[in-house]
Amino acid sequence: MISATEDEPLHVLDLPQVYEKPSGTELMKTLALLTQQPRTFGVSAEAVKGPAVHPAGVNRYLTQIIASPLSWLDTDELREAVWDAAAARLSERSGRTAMPAMSRVFSVPTSSGKDLTLTLHEPSLTSDNLGMKTWVSSYLLSRRLHSLLESPPSLVPSGPTDPSVAQADSQNKLRALELGSGTGLVGLAFAALHGKTATTHLTDLSEIVPNLEHNRALNVELLTNTEAKVTTGVLDWSVVPEPQPTAEERFDVILAADPLYSPKHPAWLVQTVGTWLSRGLDARVVAEMPLRDAYLPQVQEFRQRMTDLGLAIVEEGQETGYDDWEGADGDVLAVKCWWSIWGWSEKVWPLS
Numbered sequence: 001m002i003s004a005t006e007d008e009p010l011h012v013l014d015l016p017q018v019y020e021k022p023s024g025t026e027l028m029k030t031l032a033l034l035t036q037q038p039r040t041f042g043v044s045a046e047a048v049k050g051p052a053v054h055p056a057g058v059n060r061y062l063t064q065i066i067a068s069p070l071s072w073l074d075t076d077e078l079r080e081a082v083w084d085a086a087a088a089r090l091s092e093r094s095g096r097t098a099m100p101a102m103s104r105v106f107s108v109p110t111s112s113g114k115d116l117t118l119t120l121h122e123p124s125l126t127s128d129n130l131g132m133k134t135w136v137s138s139y140l141l142s143r144r145l146h147s148l149l150e151s152p153p154s155l156v157p158s159g160p161t162d163p164s165v166a167q168a169d170s171q172n173k174l175r176a177l178e179l180g181s182g183t184g185l186v187g188l189a190f191a192a193l194h195g196k197t198a199t200t201h202l203t204d205l206s207e208i209v210p211n212l213e214h215n216r217a218l219n220v221e222l223l224t225n226t227e228a229k230v231t232t233g234v235l236d237w238s239v240v241p242e243p244q245p246t247a248e249e250r251f252d253v254i255l256a257a258d259p260l261y262s263p264k265h266p267a268w269l270v271q272t273v274g275t276w277l278s279r280g281l282d283a284r285v286v287a288e289m290p291l292r293d294a295y296l297p298q299v300q301e302f303r304q305r306m307t308d309l310g311l312a313i314v315e316e317g318q319e320t321g322y323d324d325w326e327g328a329d330g331d332v333l334a335v336k337c338w339w340s341i342w343g344w345s346e347k348v349w350p351l352s
């Protein structure tokens with residue numbers, strides 16, 4: 001029986017070879033060993049487990065299985081299962097965009113020390129549907145959300161001081177909007193952390209929203225237990241709403257993770273923030289994005305446009321996460337991310 005130790009991955013030549021005519025069971029076990037699990041976005045490189053099999057030669061090994069007639073196996077069903085598993089392992093190695101659909105579990109810390117658990121469905125990706133995957137900056141932001149709730153100035157809406165009055169009156173709930181929610185990690189975590197004190201509206205493009213809604217439904221137990229109020233809907237940043245939202249329709253908090261990957265995004269995103277953010281001094285934009293070289297000009301433009309709109313940074317920082325997919329050489333990919341919290345600058349306040 002083949003096995004790998006944590007420190008010493010197997011070599012591809014240790015695996016059963018096609019010319020040896022291994023049994024179907026042996027092949028299926030080997031192919032299971034070659035599964036590339038999504039990484040856990042660990043916050044330290046050490047926490048990320050290495051591969052069970054050294055990546056060198058694995059693609060060739062898989063191609064040999066797919067090309068073989070597997071004539072020594074007993075049934076067509078077994079042959080199909082082996083070919084399917086080998087093809088799946090090969091597509092996993094072709095990059096994240098070729099990965100099959102999967103459900104993933106995320107832990108979100110709370111201020112009580114007990115983590116919340118969210119399950120998110122990620123359909124198989126196509127290159128133009130980036131919202132079908134959960135990205136590293138949303139993972140980092142979801143883990144930071146509980147501490148943002150405590151850091152001054154508070155993100156609690158101004159309203160009656162008697163909590164029972166605040167709970168009874170939906171006008172006094174914190175209204176949160178997530179832009180470009182993707183699979184919904186940040187928005188769902190925010191909603192669960194705030195429970196009945198907030199309503200959270202998760203939004204994205206029309207092709208992404210069905211999976212977002214699916215993920216809301218997948219987490220109904222957590223959302224019910226925490227009395228969270230979540231809605232989902234389409235909100236395209238490139239469309240300016242007519243008429244403009246009223247003061248009651250605007251949001252106290254706008255959340256966005258990894259929203260910039262096209263030259264048009266900074267202008268669209270900031271315009272959307274300007275449209276939907278409440279005009280109060282307590283209003284906040286909470287954003288986190290990777291500092292990838294190719295997108296640094298967009299991050300810079302976002303910063304400038306937010307400032308031009310009259311927003312100022314209340315708090316900011318950088319942190320490193322580890323992407324959930326290893327690079328071609330099997331290395332863990334460290335991603336530096338920038339988080340920022342914005343409020344209206346007193347210089348421009350009060351706004352109309």
Ligand SMILES: C[S@@+](CC[C@H](N)C(=O)[O-])C[C@H]1O[C@@H](n2cnc3c(N)ncnc32)[C@H](O)[C@@H]1O
Pocket residue numbers: 129130131132133134135136137138139179180181182183184185203204205208235236237238256257258259260261268
């Ligand atoms: C890189 S993904 C990030 C998704 C999620 N926030 C995360 O971090 O896992 C960017 C998201 O922005 C959305 N997006 C891109 N252009 C958009 C637009 N014009 N209006 C609304 N959402 C848009 C995409 O559909 C996608 O879900």
